[in-house]
Amino acid sequence: MNNRVGIIGIGCTGFKPVTPDVSYRELIFEAAKKAYDEAGLHPKEIDSFISATEDFMEGYSIADEYVPDQLGAVLKSVHTVAADFLQALGVGYMMIKTGQFKTIAIEAHSKASNIETLDDVKTFGLDPVYIRPLKESADFIAGLEMRRFLERTGNTEEQCAEVVVKNRKNAMNNPYAGHGADLTVDDVMNSHPISTPLKHLDKAQSSDGAVVCVIAAEDVAKSLSKNPIWIDGIMWYSDNANVWSRCMSEATYIKLAAKKAYEMAKIANPLKDTQFAEVCDEYSYKELQHLEALGIARRGEAGYLTQNGFTALKGDYPVNPSGGSLGTGHSFEASGGMKVFNSVLQLRGQAGKIQIKNANRCIVQIYRGVPTATGAVAVLSNE
Amino acid sequence: MGLRKVAIVGAGITKFVRRAQETGPELAYQAAKMALDSCELKLKDIDMVTLGTAPDAFDGVHMKGEYLLGGAGGNKKPYIRNYVGGGTGVFAPIHGWMHVASGLCDLCMVVCEEKMSSTHPHPQGAFLTIFDHTTEQPIKPTLIWIFALEMRRYMERYGLKPEDVARVAVKNKKNALDHPSAQIPAELTVEDVVNSEVLADPVHRLDISPASDGAAAIILASEHVAKRITDKPVWIEGVGWNLDTAYWATKDLYYPRYVEKAARMAYDMAGIKEPHKEIQVAEPYDPFDYKELHHMEGLLLCERGEAARLTAEGYTARDGNLPICPSGGALGVGNPIAATGLMKVIEIFLQLRGEAGKRQVPGKPRVGLAQAWGDLMQVGTVIVLKR
Numbered sequence: 001m002n003n004r005v006g007i008i009g010i011g012c013t014g015f016k017p018v019t020p021d022v023s024y025r026e027l028i029f030e031a032a033k034k035a036y037d038e039a040g041l042h043p044k045e046i047d048s049f050i051s052a053t054e055d056f057m058e059g060y061s062i063a064d065e066y067v068p069d070q071l072g073a074v075l076k077s078v079h080t081v082a083a084d085f086l087q088a089l090g091v092g093y094m095m096i097k098t099g100q101f102k103t104i105a106i107e108a109h110s111k112a113s114n115i116e117t118l119d120d121v122k123t124f125g126l127d128p129v130y131i132r133p134l135k136e137s138a139d140f141i142a143g144l145e146m147r148r149f150l151e152r153t154g155n156t157e158e159q160c161a162e163v164v165v166k167n168r169k170n171a172m173n174n175p176y177a178g179h180g181a182d183l184t185v186d187d188v189m190n191s192h193p194i195s196t197p198l199k200h201l202d203k204a205q206s207s208d209g210a211v212v213c214v215i216a217a218e219d220v221a222k223s224l225s226k227n228p229i230w231i232d233g234i235m236w237y238s239d240n241a242n243v244w245s246r247c248m249s250e251a252t253y254i255k256l257a258a259k260k261a262y263e264m265a266k267i268a269n270p271l272k273d274t275q276f277a278e279v280c281d282e283y284s285y286k287e288l289q290h291l292e293a294l295g296i297a298r299r300g301e302a303g304y305l306t307q308n309g310f311t312a313l314k315g316d317y318p319v320n321p322s323g324g325s326l327g328t329g330h331s332f333e334a335s336g337g338m339k340v341f342n343s344v345l346q347l348r349g350q351a352g353k354i355q356i357k358n359a360n361r362c363i364v365q366i367y368r369g370v371p372t373a374t375g376a377v378a379v380l381s382n383e
Numbered sequence: 384m385g386l387r388k389v390a391i392v393g394a395g396i397t398k399f400v401r402r403a404q405e406t407g408p409e410l411a412y413q414a415a416k417m418a419l420d421s422c423e424l425k426l427k428d429i430d431m432v433t434l435g436t437a438p439d440a441f442d443g444v445h446m447k448g449e450y451l452l453g454g455a456g457g458n459k460k461p462y463i464r465n466y467v468g469g470g471t472g473v474f475a476p477i478h479g480w481m482h483v484a485s486g487l488c489d490l491c492m493v494v495c496e497e498k499m500s501s502t503h504p505h506p507q508g509a510f511l512t513i514f515d516h517t518t519e520q521p522i523k524p525t526l527i528w529i530f531a532l533e534m535r536r537y538m539e540r541y542g543l544k545p546e547d548v549a550r551v552a553v554k555n556k557k558n559a560l561d562h563p564s565a566q567i568p569a570e571l572t573v574e575d576v577v578n579s580e581v582l583a584d585p586v587h588r589l590d591i592s593p594a595s596d597g598a599a600a601i602i603l604a605s606e607h608v609a610k611r612i613t614d615k616p617v618w619i620e621g622v623g624w625n626l627d628t629a630y631w632a633t634k635d636l637y638y639p640r641y642v643e644k645a646a647r648m649a650y651d652m653a654g655i656k657e658p659h660k661e662i663q664v665a666e667p668y669d670p671f672d673y674k675e676l677h678h679m680e681g682l683l684l685c686e687r688g689e690a691a692r693l694t695a696e697g698y699t700a701r702d703g704n705l706p707i708c709p710s711g712g713a714l715g716v717g718n719p720i721a722a723t724g725l726m727k728v729i730e731i732f733l734q735l736r737g738e739a740g741k742r743q744v745p746g747k748p749r750v751g752l753a754q755a756w757g758d759l760m761q762v763g764t765v766i767v768l769k770r
Contacts (some may be wrong), residue, residue, distance in 0.1 A: 056445040061438035062468040065629045065758040075644055078626035079474060082464040084449045086731045091463065091478075097485035099386050100652065124445035129406065238462040241452045256459060372449040374462070 003095045006221030006228030007038025007380070008214050012341040014176040015209035015328045017113065023338075024058075024111035025070040027210040028155065029050045032071050035105065039214040039357070040224050043072030046214065047101040051219050052088040052108040054119050054335045059114070071107055071212070082193065083236070084108070085211060086366045086376040087291040088338030090234045092215050094365055102220045109210035110331035118206060127369055131243060139203065141370040143195025145248040150197065152249035159303025160284040161188035164201050166306065167320050172328025173353040178207050178329045188284075202284040207329020209338025227342045232361070232379040237372035246373055251286075254293035254365060257377040262295075263353050265379035270295050271317060274379065277357040278339035280367035281324040290365055291319065294377065313354060321346065321354045328339030336366040336376065347382040389483040390609035390616035390739045391476070392397070393602035394729040395423030399566040400719030402500040407442050408454030411496040414598035414722070415456045418492065422602055422612050430488035431461045432769065433752060435475025435495040437468060437720040437757070440509035442501050443550035446761055449653060454541040455494040455600075467624065469515075470671065470764040471495065471759020472599075472617030472724015477622040477766060479603045489605040493666070496598040497719035506594040513759060525592070531583035531759055534673045538585065540637040541688040545585055549576035550694050551672035552589050552714050556672070558701060559711020561741040564726065566717030567593050576672075592718035594669045599725035615736045620750075621767035631759045641683030642756060642763035649765040650683075655750075662747035662767075664734050665705065666727035668755040669712040681763065706744040709734065724755035735770040 009290040011034025013019075013027050020028075036043055043049075051067040060066065067073065081088050085108035090106040094126035115121060122138035134140075148351075150156065163184050172180035183201065191200040221228040237256040240246040258270075267273045277296060281287035288302035296317065297305050305311055311319035322328060322342035331338055348357050361381040368374040385431040395417025397403075397410055402513040405413070411434070419426060434455045439447040448464025455462070465471065465478040472495050479493035499506035539546065550573055559568035571589065579589040609616040625648065630636070646658070655661045667678035676690035684705060685693055693699055701706035710716055710730035711721045731751035733739040754765045 051595075054446055055439040058515070059512065061440045061509050061511075062466075062758055065513060065761060066515075069628055069630070073627060074628045075641060077645075077648060079467050079478075079624060082446065082466060087463055091465075091481065094481045094485035094487055097487065100484070121445055124443065125449070127450065128442070137623045170735060236461050236463060237448070238452055238457050238460065240458050241449050245615055252459070256756065257461075260461075305641055345433055352385050368446070368449070372446060374449060374452075 004218040005093050005215055005231045006214050006218060006225065007344055008221050008225040008228050009035045010131065010213040010341050011035035011038065011177055012211045013209045015207035015331055015338060016178040017205065017207055017329060019113060019208040021063060024109055026110050027111065028107060028209065029070040030038065031210040035212040035214050038246055041214060045106050046103045047058065048104045049073040049076055049078040049097060050088045050092055050104065050106045052083050052085045053080055054082050054333060056124060057332055063107055067068050077274040082367045084333050084368055084376060086340065086364060086378055087236045089378065090236055090376060091342065093231050093234050095216050096215065103214060103216045105214050107212045110209050110334045112206035112332060113208050117172060123197060123203045138370045139198065140195045141243055142283045143198040144148050146198050146283065148248040148283055149289050149307060153300040155288050155300060155303035158185055158189065159307050160202060160288065161185040162306045163281060163284040163287045164188045164326055167311055167324040167326040170354060171323025177323040177327050178204055179327050180323060189349040198283060204282050204325035204330035207331045209331050211333060211334055211341050212293065213340060217291040227348050227382065229347050230381050232381050233261035236376035237262035243371055246289065251289050251293035252374065253373050253375040254290055254377060257375055258294050261377040261379055267379060273363045274363050276318040276321055277363040277365065278322060278343050278355050279365045280319055281298040281320055281326050282330050282367065282369055286328065286367060287319065294365060318356050321356055339364045342379050347380060387484045387486060388606040389480050389612055389619045390614045391558055391601050391602050392604045392609050392616055393418045393424065394732055395421055395669050396599040396729055397597050397725055398563045398564050399470050399595045399597035401593065401595060401717055403498060407498040408451050408494055410456035410498060410596065410598040411451050414600040415492060415494050416667065418600035418602050424602060426456050429456060429460065429490050429492045430637055431482045433475060433482060433491065433493055434458045434464045434472040435466060435469050435480045435721040436464065436497060437466060438509050440502065441497065441499045441506060447508055447615045448567040451496055458696065467573035467626065467757060467762045467764060469709065469720050470755045471721040471757065472754035473728060473764040473766055474624055475721065475725060476601060476728050477624060477764065480622055483603050483605050487636050489608045491603045492600060493603060494598065494600040495721040495725040497502065497722050498596045499594045499719060501595050526707050527586055531586045534585055534671065535675055536636045537673055543691050546573050546579045547691040548673045548676065549573045551669065551675045552576045554700060555669060555708050555712040558709055558742065559715025561712045562716050564717055565711055568711060568715050582603060592713035595719040595724045597717060597719035597731060599699040599722045601725065601729060601745040617732045617735050618769050619766060620769045621649035623648030624764040627761045628755045629759055630762065631761065636760065638687065639677055639681040639763060641761060642678055642754065643683065645763035645765045646682045649767050651751045653767040655767065659685060661748065662752050664709060664731060664744050664751040665707050666710060666730050667707065669708055670716050670718055672714060674756065675708060682754060701744055709742050709744050728752040731768050735768055
């Protein structure tokens with residue numbers, strides 16, 4: 001078998017609430033340089049490049065214009081997807097599988113601190129005819145969804161707060177995370193409401209940072225890298241985007257994506273076949289909802305498992321050992337990059353204080369944020 | 384290991400209009416439905432969907448891909464939006480090709496939508512923020528302004544007169560008279576074009592394609608599935624794309640080197656050694672009349688500086704040796720950016736199948752090419768199709 005796709009280099013700037021000293025282009029340059037050095041490749045030797053970005057987050061129309069220069073990709077085959085990094089990784093995976101490409105670099109970044117009106121930008125994601133005239137912050141959808149999810153599954157607000165406590169604590173030991181904190185469940189429960197039952201501390205605060213990753217076909221990966229990390233399965237799915245007609249109690253898009261990704265990776269039982277997971281926790285309840293959709297927890301049990309330390313760093317099945325988006329900071333399209341980066345460190349045994357013992361396979365999952373119902377799942381392994 | 388072959392098996396295009404009553408998702412739905420109907424498939428047969436659409440600023444919707452999802456048939460499917468500015472329309476089918484060629488799926492739908500009319504007061508406003516925020520935006524350039532620079536440089540390099548360039552507009556707008564989706568087909572003279580009002584010298588109003596609303600869609604299938612669906616599949620033989628620096632002011636604008644690189648990538652894959660002989664019909668991107676000439680040269684379909692002369696001699700007419708933009712192109716059919724590129728791919732698809740009706744070029748062509756271009760005079764996307 002010689003048709004796997006491996007990650008042979010990954011670079012990350014780390015994630016911080018603000019980065020006034022560098023531009024977004026400098027962030028990308030730093031991440032790209034680290035990734036190329038690790039892969040042992042000059043960008044001239046890379047076949048194709050993919051960036052993941054959204055115009056309104058950049059403040060440019062046609063933001064993909066400003067991709068090639070700082071990536072070293074001028075006059076190369078470069079394209080952009082308006083999607084999360086993990087979906088871009090999936091596109092890179094597809095491209096290598098065509099047999100036409102051997103090496104591909106994937107980039108995503110966030111410079112959220114540049115955006116003066118981040119909430120307004122998110123509001124522009126709402127349907128202009130039916131939803132935007134309500135003049136509500138996009139977070140109201142998360143509030144509605146959280147209420148529905150808790151009501152239908154029996155998980156509780158306190159259990160959601162446990163997710164926040166766990167993830168922000170994990171982040172304290174992750175040098176790449178910008179929102180580590182030692183909180184209590186009461187701190188979260190007493191933080192001010194955004195859209196009841198969603199509270200201020202239930203929501204990930206934004207971060208700046210960039211991730212660049214180089215992937216290669218199996219033969220090239222083996223010749224260039226001592227410790228390639230393999231993409232065993234990867235898939236993305238979108239559910240109905242209409243807020244008024246989609247299922248809010250469960251993450252259908254992840255159920256569908258996980259089914260395919262597990263099929264590709266030949267995973268029968270994710271709890272037995274993988275050792276940890278990095279899942280999307282842009283809002284605390286999302287981690288629980290996604291754990292249930294991924295089949296890591298049974299319906300209604302994710303909160304209970306979290307409360308009992310099952311998903312803690314030292315638990316039976318660590319979830320978001322990096323600190324997730326709550327602890328690292330929400331980095332929008334780069335969220336998947338942050339999760340893949342931290343997973344690669346874990347699988348290589350380079351995660352330092354947050355290292356999980358005997359980790360050789362993991363699940364990475366993302367969600368594109370409100371108002372979308374789009375997500376992706378990948379299975380990574382080191383053997 | 385040989386590449387998995389990928390075929391286009393169905394296609395649909397809405398009418399291109401200045402201001403559609405339909406919303407963006409509705410336009411996408413119409414095109415997708417037409418494409419599915421054309422090859423007697425249902426949405427449930429489609430495994431994956433990829434969407435192409437240019438700037439979000441036209442619709443004023445953040446994450447426009449997610450907004451168009453329902454109309455484009457992405458519900459409960461792997462769905463992703465790709466973009467390379469104006470090059471998106473030809474890149475989207477390339478993206479679809481990846482889906483099928485990788486072996487991840489057998490049937491992929493490619494939808495391209497653009498609704499420019501939502502922008503007030505004019506869609507050009509969406510382009511004010513395409514420029515570098517520090518070095519360019521303070522001098523308030525517009526899109527037409529920079530293309531005027533490029534057009535002037537191109538004309539000066541080869542000693543062309545406005546009339547030499549205007550012939551392209553005359554040809555394409557006339558070709559569009561036979562296109563059922565066409566927005567501004569017309570029977571014009573070279574004088575009409577050169578006497579239309581100046582927007583930014585040397586660009587005249589009739590040198591430019593209009594702002595448009597519209598959508599297009601195609602269905603891609605793997606080899607064994609394609610043969611079950613149709614006895615006239617059109618194969619994607621070569622794909623190429625290339626992105627130049629964002630700093631357009633640092634390069635000589637007379638020649639689109641990025642288009643050449645994209646073309647060479649596609650030709651290599653398709654095994655084409657002499658494109659000017661082997662390509663029998665082509666749809667280069669023509670948002671401005673000079674761009675058709677510019678792109679013919681970048682695509683190596685003629686010698687540098689020769690495109691205007693060939694146009695004057697009728698070489699690029701529908702019944703010429705190498706028909707260029709037999710559809711009527713962006714200049715005649717209209718220019719809903721991403722949908723235009725896909726319209727061009729569909730034109731080649733129809734020409735190779737011999738189904739282009741009144742637009743059919745003679746000689747039963749076997750090999751054709753479509754190309755789009757965009758960003759800051761920066762990206763070329765090329766697809767080579769064979770019967």
